[in-house]
Structures are given as C-alpha cells and as structure tokens.
Amino acid sequence: MIAEIGQLLLSLAFAASLVIGLQHLWGLRRVAAPGVDLAAANRILGTTAFLTFVLVAASFGLLATLFMGSDFSVLNVAENSNTLLPLQYKFAATWGSHEGSFLLWNLMLCGWTAAVALASNALAAGYRARVLTLLLVLQAFFLLFLLSSSNPFERLLPAVAEGRDLNPLLQDPFMVIHPPMLYMGYVGFAVAFAFAVAALMEGRLDPTWARWSRPWANAAWSFLTIGILLGSWWAYRELGWGGWWFWDPVENASLMPWLAGTALIHSLAVTDKRDALKSWTILLSLVAFALSLLGTFLVRSGVLTSVHAFATDPKRGIFILSMLMLIVGASLVLYALRTRDIGLGGRFGKVSRESFLLANNVLMSAALGAVMLGTLYPLFAEVLSGRKMSVGPPYFEAVFVPLLLPAAYLMAVAPNLRWKESTLPAVLRPMLLPTLAALLLATAAVLWLGPFKWLTVLGLTGALILAWGTADHARRQLAKLSTNGDSGSLGARAGKLGASYWGMVIAHLGVAAFVAGVSMVKSYEFERDLVMKPAETVQVGSNRITFIGVDQGSGPNYVTQHGVFELTEGEGKVIYLMEPQKRMYQAGRQVMTEAAIDYGMFRDVYVSLGEPVEPKPGEAASDQGWSVRIYVKPFMAWVWIACLMMAIGGGTTLFDRRYRLRRAAAPAADAASASSPAQA
C-alpha cells in the first residue's frame, strides 16, 4: 500500500509539473507575453513548485519508510537492503541504487525550484515566471524518466524473506552524505541554467541578471565541491590502498561540471560588475548543467566501465541520452538564435581584471576539455575504429597539471588588477620580490626533503605566492579603508569589504592549500609492503609501528579480522592505536578493507591489513604473519581542508548584502526614475 501511494505521489507531482509547466511555457513563449496575467501566473507557478516539492518529499519519505521497515515486497528494498543492516544504512540504502538515487535527484530539483520560488519575489514578474516555468518543465522531464524506466516502488511478488544487502562499500557514513551533496550541486546548476534560458527567452539581458544568478551558481558550486570532497575522502578511507583520486570516468563526470562551474562563477563576477562577457556567461550556464546531465548519463547508462557505475541498462541509457539531447539541444539552439541580441558589453583592455578572469575561463575550459577528451576518447576510438584502448591516470596527470598550475599564478596577480584597464608592470613589480622569496623557500624545502624535483618546486611556489598574494591584497584593502578616514574597527572594515570578497579570499586560500597539499603528497608519499608477525615493529619515517595482533570480532552484519597496531612517535610514546579491519559482510559474502588512519596536520599514517601468511609447519596460528601495507602521506589533510575552504568560501559569498538589496532597491528605483525622466 505504501509503495503504491509513493508511486501515486510521484505521478501527481509529474502531472502538476507537466501541465503547469507546459501551459506557462506556451503562454510565455513570446517576449511581450500579451494577455498573460503575470501576477496570477507567478502565484500558480510558486504554488506548483511548493506542491511538487511536498509530493516528492513525501514520496521519498515513504520509500525511506519501506527501507527502514525492510519491506522486501518492494524490488528496490529487496535488492539493496537486508534485515541485519544497521538502521542508519537502511535509511541510506534509500538512495543506494539507481532508482532510489534518481528519486533523490528529483527531490533535490523540486527543492531548488521551491527555493527559487521562495527567494525570488523581488525578481521582475515576467522573468520570475519564465524561470519557474523552465524549472517545472525540467522537473516534468526527470519525473517522467523516473516513473517510466526507474520506478523505485516496483513490486517484487512474491516477496522474499531476506534482501540482498546494501553494497558494503556504501555502508560508510561518508557514502551516506556524499550523494545528497553531489546531487545538490549537479541539480543546483539547473537554477543557473533556468536563469540563463529565461534570459534568452526574453531576448534581452538586464544588468541584474548576473547578480541574480550569482548566489545560486555559487551555492551549487559549493555543494558540488563538498560532494566531490566527500567522495574522494571516502575512497581514501574505504578502498584500502591510500588512493583518493583515480580519474575514473564517474569521478571525471563530477569534475567536469565542477570545472565549468568554476569558470561560471568567475564569469558571472565579470558580467555582474562590468556587464561584459555576457554571451560567454550564458553559454557557461548552459554548459555547466549540460555537463551535470552528461555525468548522469555516463554513470547510469553503462556506456563506460567504472567502479562506480550503477547496474547498467542500455535502454535507460537511450532515454537519458534523449533527455540530454532535448534539453541541451533546445537551449543551445535558443542560444544560437538569441545570443546576438544580448550585446557585447563593456570594453576591457588586454591587461585588466576582466582579461585575467577570462584567462581563468580559458584554462578551466581547456582543463574541462582535456578531462572530457580523456574520458570519452576510448569510446570514440571504439566506435570509429573498433579498437579498444584505455586512458588512465598517467594521461590525466600529464595534461591536467600544466593546464591548472598556471591558474594558481594568475590568481595571485588577478585581485591586484583594476577593472577595465590596468598595466602589467604596475601589478607585477610588487609581486617580484615575494615570488622570488617563494621560489627560494620552495626550493629550500624540496632540497631539504630530498632530491630536487622541479614540478614540486613549481607547485609549492605557486601555492605560496597565491596564499601571499591573496592575504596581502586583503591586508591592503583593509588598510585602504582606514586611510580613507573610515577608521572603524577591524570588524567594521572587514564588513565593508563584503561577504563576496571574503568568500573569494577563503576560497583562493583553499586553492593555495590544495596545490601545496597535492604537491607534497604526490612528491613525498611512500608505502611499505611488509609481512609482520605479532610483536614485530617497523620504522616508518619518524614513527614506529608495532603489530600487536589480530583478533576476531563481529559487527551488526559482518565478521571481522580486527588488527591492532601501536603507533609511537619518537621514543616510546604511544600516540595512536591503529585498528585496521578486514570485514566479511555476511549477506553478500563480500570482503571489505577498513584502513586505519592516523590523521595529522603534516602527515597521515595509513595502515591496511592484507592477507594472513600461511603459518610454517610448527608455527602456531596465533604467530602467523600478516601482509600489511603502510603508507605515509605528507600533507594529505591539507587536500581535504583545502576543498572545505573552497566550499566555505563559496558559501560565504551568499551572505553578501548586494544580493539582498533587491526589494529595497525597487521602490527607490521607482522614485529615482520618477525624478529623472530625462535618463530614459
């Protein structure tokens, strides 16, 4: 009964989105939209947005109830859950499958639509109506796909007594929040998409379009950053061999919209401030969402092999592809037709903040192109010539680093450039000494740690100069405010600079930390593959690791070989008890390695338990050796902290006062225009 109600709710949401969406799409197709009562339309659209959100949320809640109650008469529950599964994972199993996670996707879309409906009352009426209409039409599309080919409420009759189990890889707290964050990001770009398409529909782009889009794009980008961070951190903890990024097609599928999103948020800044790069920003808004859809397609269609891919079904793939073609194709056609009307926008010189932000666009786009090329090349090769080839980490690392490392250097300089026109020598001269200092510092550090590695030096120099440039710029901005007679407290002056500015500072410092972290980890990580017997100890870096032993244990739905190691630093001070495990999950009889990690600011020590070695004749089983992998990863924590900083930076910009001035500005503007009619 619950399942049927869940399905009914989805159908109702679909019907509402479809009818209201198409009706208004038709009604608002002309720019002037004569005869349309915009106020009424907005009320209906807003109500529909809230209604569909409630319906889909309720449906999601019902599915979760089925999982938590272990109702195995529902196919999805039977395939992805188990009575022994701990309750929190039964809840997470709701989105552990293609069907369930796609329902989550739909829920996010309805959520963002409702949020837009809630927050955009101050938007111009016609524009708001178009944005909401487009979002409802998108909802209809995705709900149609969900209901027709991926119904999470499909029955399994006769019901089975016990379910298959949630994939043990997913039974981890990080896996629980990673998909919701990731989808918030992917789906969030739909809002920027809708804003852009609505603008194209109107055939004109007012200067405030960018300012409206910015908070939504920034929010989506921040969520996507967190989603990717969590996925990466989960891989690091769960997969047992210390890796955290594999350039796997599904990982690349999330990186591509992130790169487009990064270009987008910077391009929006230019359009917002200087009314320039309008056409580019619109295109990026379309491309970011298109890449989210492409990612969905790659993961769920089975066209590429990946550790991550959901159970594949080519029929589903064709459906998603058709949706992708329709949505993206229609928007690109509209772009082709209407982009001329948008106009060229402000002029800027070869050296200016605009041109540097444009350079950022170019580098992000090239990096995006490289990732796409590498991910899709095997498919192209196979389709065009029948040969099977692989593109893996060696390619991506060789190509990605030269493209993005220069961006770090450009970012250091960019805030110092004035809008419109700036001169390079004036900006570079103050950077000369610090750059030299950074280079020397980096070289000294590298030489102290081992043989000279020029790439590491370049990376560390870039990180240092970016951090210094960003911090120094902030210092000078604050100082400028006090010399201008604005001698308020530090807090007041900081407030004057705006949340948008501080968001940029935090995010850019995050990038510096990321570059430093990656440079250090990649250059200086090392591993030891050994066999250890109980009581044996090994010196790893400045730590000693003593193997205590392995005992058997059990958890709610698994049995485990529970290893115990002592980690000591210096002379005998035990700093950490490391307990890696090898778990066998009973339901599917899958073996999972849980690594033990001692996190540190400057290094992670990572211990992974392998296989026991056959005891030699005469040796007691309790004395048998175990193969153990120990990694030391310097500065690994910096990578996670850096991504968090980037996301926090993005989130901080949402608090900027400028985004909330809309309501106040409107009546003031009426007064202004009334008193100066000559300005028209």
Next chain:
Amino acid sequence: MGGRLRIILPLLVLIALAVVFVIGLQHDPRKLPSVLVDKPAPAFSLPALSEGQTVVTPDALKGKVWLMNVFASWCGACVAEHPLLLAIAAKNAVPLVGLAYKDEPADTREWLAQRGNPYTQIAIDRNGLVGIDYGVYGVPETFVIDGAGVIRYKQVGPVDEAFFTEHVAPLLAQEAH
C-alpha cells in the same frame, strides 16, 4: 566569424557526442576482442590430465582445425556451456582440447566425471601462464585455430548455439577444399 563559430560549435559537439553515445550504447565496454586473431597460436607444452606424462602441444594438432576451450572446475559459466561442448564433441568434426586453467587436477577430474568429458585432450595450466600467453582474462573462453595453427576466432564467455555454425563450420568447409 569567431562569434559564429562559438555559436554553432557547442551544437556540433553535442550532435557528435550523441551519435557516438548511441553507437557506444550498443557495445559492451567490458568485452575485450582478442588481439591474437590471425596470429599463430602461441606454442606451449603442458602435462596432460590423463595419467602418464603425455604432453599436449599445439604443434601436434597442425593440419586440421581444432578448438581450445579454457575452463575450470570453479567456473560457474562453464557449467552452462558444458552441454553445448558435449554436443560439439559428439559431432566428431573437430578435436576439442581443454585447458584446465588454474585448477587442481583432482578437482578437474571430479568435475568432468560429474558432467561428462567432451575433450579429446586436456592440458593442465596450473599457474595460468599459458592462459596469459593466449590473452585469457576470464573463464570460459574458446579459441578456434585453423590447420595452419593460426587463431581465427576467440569466443569470450560461454559458447552459444550459433558458435559452431558461425565460426567453425566455415573453416571446416575451407579445409575440405
């Protein structure tokens, strides 16, 4: 002109991608075609399963079309294809050599005793090294080798009904002339 290009380019890229994806969806990304087709079958010399130290080599089979089936007692799909192999053996048209891949001879014997033995000879590849030479990456796989000792086809996965008529019979017809 740069502007026009920018406008049309994304659409062109989209269409090109769509075409490739549609075609790509028809393929199975996990199936790996053999690179040894039309190359001579790698030579090997392995002990035979039957008692005694007789050795199995491809050289001894030159002059006629023969099949090599890679199998193991621990392989589930091998059970599925076994009846088809027995049927092929019953035709008595081609020698069917079995490669016991990474298996204990005792286990292999028991498995065959339970299900029937379609093989004219069985080579024991305990460590899988001959398998590597043949580019074996899963079990079962079946190779079709012609009279000159050249690999003409590799079936990845269990053989199906059409296997004999499509891939073996034409070669036999050629040999007859």
Next chain:
Amino acid sequence: MATDVTSSDTAAAANGLPPGTDLVRLKDIASDLRCLVCQNQTIADSNAGLAVDLRNQVAKLMSQGKTDTEIKQYMVDRYGEFVLYDPPFSVSNALLWVGPFILVVAGVWITRRMIAARAQVPDVPELSEAQRAAVEARYRQGQ
C-alpha cells in the same frame, strides 16, 4: 623483544614474488597496466586473480632483465593496447595528447579577438548602485 622488519624480501616472498624484486619498479610498471577483469583498476591496486598473476609475470620479466618498454609490449602483445593506462603517443592517439593544448591555443586566440572586437565598441561606464536600480526599474516597466 621487538624485531625490526625492514626486509622487502619478506614482503616479496609473502606476495609470491622472487626474492630481491624491486618492489618500487614493480609498482611503477603495474600502475600503468590495466586490470582486465576489474572495473577500472590498475593491476597494482587490484586483488583479482588475474591481476596477481600479471604482477607476478611482470616481476618474472623484470628478473629476466627486460626493460619497462619490453614488459609493456609483452602485455600489449597478449591483451592489446587496452591494457595500457598511458596511451602511447601515436598517430591515432595524436588528438588525445595534443587536443588539450590546441584548446588552450584556441582559447587564447578567441580571447584576443574578443578584446580586439571590444576596442571598437563605445565604452560602457560602470554603473553605481543607484544607476543599476534605475536600469532595473526601467526593465520592469517594460514587462
């Protein structure tokens, strides 16, 4: 009494490899080779049966004095170029390797054209907040 375990021979032996195997070089080579039965892993990382066999084979070839190139060629001869994660720089892979840099060059070229095109355009002054509000008000009136 704690004993110091530093012998990589023990590890090599534990993994079934010949003693004295250069584990670092083995890992380097194995990280460039793809595991054929897994869903996208290197044979260094994978624990599948075939991956272990292939690692052992690489170790054996190393002990026979083969170079990295020869070892990779050995794998390609048997499994095709699919097994290489580092696509060789060949005519058919040219687009792959050169593509990203073409994109950068194209980007720079487009950027220069954009800047030049704008030089012809009358300049748009930066709007103050009041002017922005006025523009938006006019925009709304046009609704």
